[in-house]
Amino acid sequence: MKKCFPLSKVYSLLEPGPLLLLTTAHCDASDVMPMTWYSLLGFEPPLVACVVSAGNHSQKLLRASKTCVLNIPTVELAKQVVGCGNCSGAGIDKFARFGLSRSAAEQVAAPLLDDCYASLECRVVDTRLVRRYEQFVLEVVAAWVDPKVKDPRTLHHRGYGKFMVAGESIKLRSGMR
Numbered sequence: 001m002k003k004c005f006p007l008s009k010v011y012s013l014l015e016p017g018p019l020l021l022l023t024t025a026h027c028d029a030s031d032v033m034p035m036t037w038y039s040l041l042g043f044e045p046p047l048v049a050c051v052v053s054a055g056n057h058s059q060k061l062l063r064a065s066k067t068c069v070l071n072i073p074t075v076e077l078a079k080q081v082v083g084c085g086n087c088s089g090a091g092i093d094k095f096a097r098f099g100l101s102r103s104a105a106e107q108v109a110a111p112l113l114d115d116c117y118a119s120l121e122c123r124v125v126d127t128r129l130v131r132r133y134e135q136f137v138l139e140v141v142a143a144w145v146d147p148k149v150k151d152p153r154t155l156h157h158r159g160y161g162k163f164m165v166a167g168e169s170i171k172l173r174s175g176m177r
């Protein structure tokens with residue numbers, strides 16, 4: 001039997017795909033923050049709508065540069081992920097504090113995180129919902145994936161510091177390309 005569930009916790013049932021580490025950079029400043037409130041809007045080019053709150057330093061850099069990178073970490077980076085979510089890059093260099101090594105992206109100023117198995121370079125293509133929902137629409141303009149990682153053990157947020165770790169994959173017949 002299901003029981004009434006508090007509306008304030010509904011998000012924890014709906015948290016979507018893998019937790020991302022959003023990297024941003026503008027002029028001499030750069031930042032990294034975990035992000036789970038996002039949703040796919042289009043196949044090709046890939047479009048992603050994501051919420052980056054105004055209280056976060058990352059939003060300032062995202063607004064200024066209109067570009068970012070969505071990095072996909074696996075469970076090995078869990079401690080660094082939580083650390084990056086509990087402090088602001090306004091006052092500290094999170095890359096140095098959490099030992100996150102980075103490389104230059106091809107098309108955007110924000111860095112690719114070397115220890116993430118995939119990194120997506122993005123441009124902001126729509127800001128109409130920023131004022132209302134703090135939501136930016138991103139177009140992925142270049143994607144990098146480590147081909148050696150077959151079943152990435154990605155992190156999926158279940159709320160309040162609890163994460164599901166992706167494990168076994170199953171394959172069913174599908175008509176999708």
Ligand SMILES: Cc1cc2nc3c(=O)[nH]c(=O)nc-3n(C[C@H](O)[C@H](O)[C@H](O)COP(=O)(O)O)c2cc1C
Pocket residue numbers: 019031032033034035036037038051052053055056057058059081082084085086087088089090157
């Ligand atoms: C698991 C997790 C998921 C998060 N998801 C988001 C998100 O989708 N959007 C957002 O604006 N902040 C999100 N946050 C909060 C930011 O990561 C956090 O406020 C961070 O310290 C911001 O850093 P900054 O000020 O350096 O940008 C999340 C935090 C955690 C721990």
